[in-house]
Ligand SMILES: Nc1ncnc2c1ncn2[C@@H]1O[C@H](COP(=O)(O)OP(=O)(O)O)[C@@H](O)[C@H]1O
């Protein structure tokens with residue numbers, strides 16, 4: 001199976017603070033890699049390095065065989081200019097916690113903009129594609145709605161459709177449901193599960209453990225800038241080897257059950 005993502009000894013430093021301290025990770029084409037770990041452990045920074053929103057300070061990342069941020073000429077590495085870096089980024093879709101839709105554009109316009117502007121796709125073709133994508137995320141009837149008219153779950157589904165419009169080889173999700181009200185989480189996770197079933201390669205940062213268990217081929221636990229432990233969902237959630245992984249899981253599960261009982265409480269009252 002071909003590798004879609006390969007990270008080797010990735011370091012990232014902000015000023016004096018070492019945020020990533022040697023990340024090694026390989027994700028095969030068609031696989032779903034979930035990243036879990038406490039806030040501040042470097043999950044977002046690592047995702048941002050994969051699509052070159054951040055430049056690594058040491059180490060290398062390849063996506064679909066291309067070295068991110070550099071061009072290899074002979075045996076020399078040349079830093080890519082911003083235009084070439086943007087070109088690489090086109091193959092990588094990213095979905096953020098806070099959707100980041102353009103507020104002054106309709107759902108359909110949000111989806112068609114990048115293909116029209118960066119790929120020169122005609123307006124008619126882009127519009128057809130946007131309807132297909134809105135269909136895929138269950139929002140065909142919301143094509144003309146503005147982000148402010150959408151629920152958080154709907155806005156996030158539009159954001160996913162927007163990323164898909166660039167026909168990415170890889171999708172990155174950074175806590176796609178953590179800004180949502182609990183009752184809207186499911187509809188977004190369903191869309192992501194559909195993508196997984198369709199064979200999309202994805203790296204997903206999430207705190208939704210039962211979702212990660214369902215959808216992931218592999219789960220990596222990040223701790224203090226490294227991947228402390230990685231394995232199948234079963235290995236990581238049922239038989240973690242590291243004390244820090246066990247503590248993290250215990251904490252997340254306690255929070256989940258607290259949220260659940262609060263929900264039941266609300267329903268009962
Ligand atoms: N642009 C930045 N400048 C300085 N520090 C940053 C920057 N981005 C992230 N950090 C720091 O890097 C650490 C890891 O952050 P982040 O990758 O967001 O972790 P996570 O997503 O796991 O919560 C944090 O301590 C954060 O403050």
Ligand SMILES: [Mg+2]
Nearest residue numbers: 043044045174
């Ligand atoms: Mg984060």
